[in-house]
Amino acid sequence: MEQLQARLQELAAKLNETFTSLWERIDQSPRKKKLMLYYKVGREWSRIHIRRWTHLFHGAAAGNRAVGPITFILVSAALGSALTLTTLYSTSYAVVVDGEQVGVVADQSIVDHAIATVENQGSQLLGYDYQVEAQVDYEFGLTLKSDLNDEQTIRNYFYEQLNEVSDELRAYEVVVDGRAIGAVKDENSLSNMLDDLKDQYTTENTVKTEFVENLQVRNVYAVEDLMTTDEMRQALEANSTGETTYTVEKGDTFNAIAYANDMSVSDLKALNPGIDINRLMIGDVLNVKEQIPTLSVQTLDHEVYTQAIECPVETVEDSSMYKGDSKIITQGEEGEAQIEADVVYVNGYEQERTIISSTTLREPTTTVKAVGTKEKPKTASTGTYSWPTSSRRINSYFGGRYLYGYYDYHSGLDIHATYGEKIKAADGGTVTFAGWKGSYGYLVIITHDNGVQTYYAHNSSLLVSAGDKVYQGQAIAKAGSTGNSTGVHCHFEVRVRGTAVNPLNYLR
């Protein structure tokens, strides 16, 4: 009981002190009127209650009056109320930043801490020592504790300021598979550009479009080397496989270029659809690698289309035709099917096609093909071409070349030969020319069964005459240096429909 009384007296003294100091401050406060009201209510309440309790306790402690359980309960309840007063209300500071009230706090240190927190995070975010710029004033008051603002509210105010600063400094860095490409200022135009990259591969059949690489756009601040959106687009479309072309030099052949670039001749052909491999010229630019942009777009298209159904082929034997030869007797008509497929493209190139359904719209009709059964004569063409010389050393290649500083087109292959050596037919056929022909000197022309012609020039003498049937490997002439020739060799040509082509693509 004595303990209670002591606490109560302490409380009364403290309240009195608080009210006195409050009064002094209220008197100076611009919000005097409102605070006066709190003050009056508080003072009255305390005057009535505290005195009564003090009196009651004083009596009890002095033993003037016995304190019954009822009294004790009452006192305890009253004391509870007093504590409630201090529990409900708190002295407070209205926080005024640049003339605008942003909250009410119990302690100024809350504001200091909020500012320190925002400055710390701002500095981390922006990469330099960030300082909150604000004139902070406080107005003292008394506030229901439940109306006090916490630190977060004050922080939020300063975060907004930070946000305005960071908006100005924020840039958007594009990262592809973990590699930073660069940063741009304008988020909208970046986003539009990325959409545009995707859109160029999007068709009315596209059901899904995505980047192949992992693309991230992240906020960066105070970047020095900003890119324009166009520069970013160029960087993303730039080839990621390094040098992709090769310029043809003197002495190059299509085969050698393919070999040097670790690819097959057919792969090299596929990358250079516009190039005639038999007429490679110095200075021609060949694609030697596939172009793969830094950022690739993969699309999934759902396609419905019709496709031809091949004709089944029926063969009939024909004893009037040579073995290995065939002839179409009845050409069937292709059928038609409707195909439904999912097709995956990367940068517009098909990667994978999954047929979902195939419906036959029209059945094909049968093609009838006759195949020969008659034994071929020795002089029949085999369709393959063997070397006309014992040597395979090439003195001069087919195609464009510079001879004594002048451009010259070489229509054949100059193959090393020794004087008088036997020149052999590259394939079976009929000799259609054997004689002197200008700069060719003594020349043999063999016309093969498929119409291809082979030329053998600069011979010293001829062993066949026009009209002779010759077989593959048969000696047809002796090597020499007749006509326009700088030494003993065999000038060998292959002509398809009258046009000279590169013999190296035919010789086996």
Ligand SMILES: [Zn+2]
């Ligand atoms: Zn020649």
